[in-house]
Amino acid sequence: MAQKKKSSASKSPKANGTAAPSVNITSYMHEERVFHPSKDFSKGAHIQSMAEYRKMYNESIKSPEKFWAKQAKNELVWLKPWKKVLQWKEPVAKWFVGGQLNVSANCLDKWLDTPTANKAAIIWEGEPAGDNKPGEERVITYKQLHRDVCRFANVLKRNGLKKGDRAIIYLPMVPEAAVAMLACARIGAVHSVVFGGFSAQSVADRIFDCQAKMVITSDGGFRRGMIVQLKKNVDDALKLKDAEGQSLTKTIERVIVLKRAGNEVEIEEGRDVWWHRELHHVDANCPAEKMDSESNLFILYTSGSTGKPKGILHTTAGYLLTAKMTSKYVFDLRPTDVYWCTADVGWVTGHSYVVYGPLANGATSLMYEGAPNFPEPDRFWRIVDKYGVTVLYTAPTAIRAFMKWGVEWTKKHDLTSLRLLGTVGEPINPEAWMWYREVIGGSKCPIVDTWWQTETGGIMITPIPGATPTKPGTATLPFFGILPEVVDDNGRPVPKGSGGKLVIRKPWPGMLRGLWGDPQRYKEVYWSEVKGSYFTGDGCRQDKDGYFWIVGRIDDVLNVAGHRIGTAEVESALVSNHNVAEAAVVGRPDELKGQALVAFVTLKTGVIASPELREQLRAHVGKEIGPVAKPDDIRFAEGLPKTRSGKIMRRLLKQVAAGTEIKGDTTTLEDFNVLSRLGSSDD
């Protein structure tokens, strides 16, 4: 049941209940490989050397207000100038106070009288039709997208959506998802995108929490050749009641339905309208609303792997500046790029790096509707080849899946158009990083391992591709204006090489402005753990060069016989064995050692599980890290339980490892069957 404002405060951002354990994480990873950007790459890049990066970074930290004022002036189109760059009263930040602008105008109108107007804003590839037939394709220029957004914005107005109202967007990965987001931004309505894989209950909970007035959905969406019944889920959501029999969704006045899959749906007169029919009643004239810098742009619910979803709130100017600048410098966007971020618009990565960041830069953003392995595991490489993708941004979980499926799928296609690769979402195991570099990037593309969170709005720790020497497994150094630090339980910086909590010392323009309707929880979760700092919930260590190595969520740190070990390192050691595709390590209570290490291991295609292999893997970890990290138990599994954005749900694995009943929220679990298939220690 959804409960407004009744959430239990949690000490660590992505978990409920328990306080973050004290940290003193010992780091065992000894990665020595360093890769410098090629001269060729650096020559054409926005930032061409470490000296240039350092100069700009130092400016951003020494005189942040001056730095951000300059950036905001250069990067954004303002309808009214701001009076004050930053008003900071912990934990509430206000950026560019008094200024006015419109996000959709910055992404679209800005390009109308320029050569970009007729450039592809969105290249869309639909889910393939089966038998490996190519999917539908659509290319939408900036001019066309502007027109589509204006018309749909008029549809929203016609249907009663006003400035400040909330609308739920529950759509598949089709261009209309971007149109709906931009149309909301255009009229000043606040969108909350709900991932199309979520259930009716999740939709209802989110409607209730943000008191939404409208749902924008489609009849259905395609996923691996099947139809996902989106409209049916909305109908079900709109019938749900809480324990007292009260409707959760009584604020909903209108449902706009896009025709996508052609499946039959029920239309409730007076409540539901068809997108295409509504378009007949509007024209393409819709001036962008003047929005204050701090007006709300979107709410995005993040479930992490535990706890009641939090409504992360982002506002207008600071968020857009962050999305725009990080896209420009981290992906080194150039006018000729075909840029592809594989994230769904239901995640923050889809917001910042499919829609707002690329469009604010006048880039071409590729959107793909389907799954990476449908109808065959070469789907991504087929798309890269077909469109000549130059920049690819994806997640470690996908990279590990590609490794598992094998190089015969990548070899079928020409990937030489790629010039830059990126990853986000989890620590990337050095082995996966090397595979990405060599097999996908042909050893010539810089890799940007980007660390950030839904809460941070944009990339925070990352290589700058033309400048930063990279090492497999680290997100390297902070982006401009970001001051991260690794600290102990008392908030004191720990020496280089030691592990601790990752905090951010200064406010930044893209930071969340709060949790929707729950200022108290916002304060408790992010601003109470370490005095005066934003607490990320991640464990981290800095190496001798100052590079940041994320060792996983603080809650996932294990204490084995007095040694504190980050799960990410043991997992990377396992993945560095050539038989292993993926690994998740959790603790199990152990009388002797406090916690025993249990590893769930997925093997590469064709490798057979055996007791010998188990011993071999234990020995391998012993060699890579040290005897203390040898898993006590290794369980071979066909798949690992993951959230729908691809993060391993260690909370569930802990319960499997401890042999207890699975409890708690499993609504974000991607494939529930995985849980029942998890092997025991007997093969």
Ligand code: WTA
């Ligand atoms: C993890 C996704 C290591 C981290 C944009 C963070 C990472 C959480 C990385 C946020 C990375 C994300 N290296 N860990 N490059 N990127 N994470 O809110 O634990 O879905 O706190 O945002 O993912 O996940 P979220």
